[in-house]
Amino acid sequence: MTMTYPFPVSADEFKGKRVLVTGGTKGMGQAMVRRFTLSGASVATTARSPLPDGQAVALFVQTDIGTAAGVQDVISRIQQEWGGLDILVNNVGGSDAPNGGYKALSDDDWQKALNVNLLASVRLDRAFLPGMIERKSGVILHISSIQHRLPLYDATLAYAAAKGALNTYNKGLANEVGSKGVRVNMISPGFIETSGAHGMIVQLAQSSGISEDAARRQIMNMIGGIPIGRPGQPEEVAELVAFLASDRAASIHGADYVIDGGTMPTV
Numbered sequence: 001m002t003m004t005y006p007f008p009v010s011a012d013e014f015k016g017k018r019v020l021v022t023g024g025t026k027g028m029g030q031a032m033v034r035r036f037t038l039s040g041a042s043v044a045t046t047a048r049s050p051l052p053d054g055q056a057v058a059l060f061v062q063t064d065i066g067t068a069a070g071v072q073d074v075i076s077r078i079q080q081e082w083g084g085l086d087i088l089v090n091n092v093g094g095s096d097a098p099n100g101g102y103k104a105l106s107d108d109d110w111q112k113a114l115n116v117n118l119l120a121s122v123r124l125d126r127a128f129l130p131g132m133i134e135r136k137s138g139v140i141l142h143i144s145s146i147q148h149r150l151p152l153y154d155a156t157l158a159y160a161a162a163k164g165a166l167n168t169y170n171k172g173l174a175n176e177v178g179s180k181g182v183r184v185n186m187i188s189p190g191f192i193e194t195s196g197a198h199g200m201i202v203q204l205a206q207s208s209g210i211s212e213d214a215a216r217r218q219i220m221n222m223i224g225g226i227p228i229g230r231p232g233q234p235e236e237v238a239e240l241v242a243f244l245a246s247d248r249a250a251s252i253h254g255a256d257y258v259i260d261g262g263t264m265p266t267v
Contacts (some may be wrong), residue, residue, distance in 0.1 A: 005038055007234045013246065015040035018082050020074070020128075022046050022120065025055060027194035031234035032089055033057060037240050042082070046074050046092070065092055066116040071123040084131035087245045090121035090141045095159035103199035105147050105158055113158035118165050129177060136181030139245045142170045143237075146187045150224065163188075167256060174254030183253045185244050190260025191223055191236055193231040214234070227262030 014036055024033040024045030037057070044059035051060045061077050063070040078085065093116060097109045121142055132138025144163045150206045151160030167186060174184035191197070193216075204216035220226045240259055243249055258264050 005034065006233075008241055009038045011038065011040055013039040013242070014087075017041045017086040018044075018078075018084065019087040019089070020044045020046075020078060020085050020124075021089040021091050021157065022074075022124070024057070025052055025124055027196060028189065028192055028234045028237045029089075029091040029156065031054070031238035032241050034090060035045060035235070035238040036087075036245075041087070044078060044082070046070075046072075065120045065124070066112065068119075071120060071127075074124065075127040079127075084135075085128045086132075086137070087139045087141075088124060088128055089141045089143065089245070090124060092120055093117045093143060093145065093159075093163070095156045097155065097158050099155045101153050102157060104218060110158050113162045114165070117159060117162035118169065119226075122169065125173065129182065132182045133177065133180045138182040140173070140182065140184045141241060141244055142166055142184075142186040143241075144170075144186050144256070146188050146190045146258060146264050148188065150264065152223070153212070170256070171254055172262065178253050183244075183249070185238065185249075185252060185254065186239055186256045187237065187244070188256055188258045188264075189232060189237050190258070190263040191220060191226060191231040192234060192237060197231065224263055224265075226260070230261065232259060232261055 019036045019041045019044065021029050021032045023029040025047040033043050033045050035193040042058040045057050046061045046063060046065055048064045048125060050062060059081060060072045064120055065071045095113060097113065098104045125140055144166050147156060147160040148163035150168050155207060170184060170186040177184060201215045205212045208215065237259055243257060244252060
């Protein structure tokens with residue numbers, strides 16, 4: 001066992017497994033990469049920017065998987081060097097659309113949102129599923145957001161809609177490939193305090209002349225509150241990813257796991 005991570009980890013839990021975590025150089029993705037690496041997996045990741053100093057992965061592809069060409073870069077490299085994947089975590093997502101609701105969104109804004117938050121997963125799944133089906137073994141995880149059910153219209157409407165489409169796709173794909181030995185699930189995080197989110201908290205605190213704790217609470221209130229009283233941590237999401245990717249979750253399939261501290265209302 002090792003305690004260099006916030007939770008105890010078995011060093012051989014994923015020994016011999018080939019894992020791809022897209023967008024794994026920061027935030028939740030970085031925590032996922034670390035979790036799988038500590039558990040003995042060979043881990044590949046992608047990002048638009050270079051691999052940060054101090055982060056070690058078995059395979060890194062610097063490319064933009066928000067484009068078909070970028071996805072093909074990843075597919076070609078992994079197929080060439082590894083011959084396939086055992087676990088695929090489609091973590092990349094996000095939005096750079098302007099504020100202002102539906103009127104501010106151009107066709108290009110919508111297409112970018114769909115490319116990053118839906119089509120990147122569709123394209124990677126399509127490439128690596130045949131090998132998983134042939135081996136009758138594999139796990140695909142889609143990282144979504146609670147915004148697919150609680151959309152914030154002012155700034156992230158296209159993002160939320162794309163994640164809603166990802167939810168439908170996740171369920172349909174699970175229905176198709178479950179009988180062929182491949183498990184497919186989705187995780188929908190709420191407010192997770194990544195380094196980027198913490199930077200937003202610091203910026204709000206400085207611009208408003210309030211403490212970081214007050215700024216954090218202001219953001220929490222904007223999304224409807226978090227009953228446990230704090231944002232989630234990246235490693236907590238990584239633990240859920242590891243569980244769903246493991247044999248311990250062998251009968252969990254076609255599900256959407258919400259990890260949001262209670263933000264999502266019961267429906």
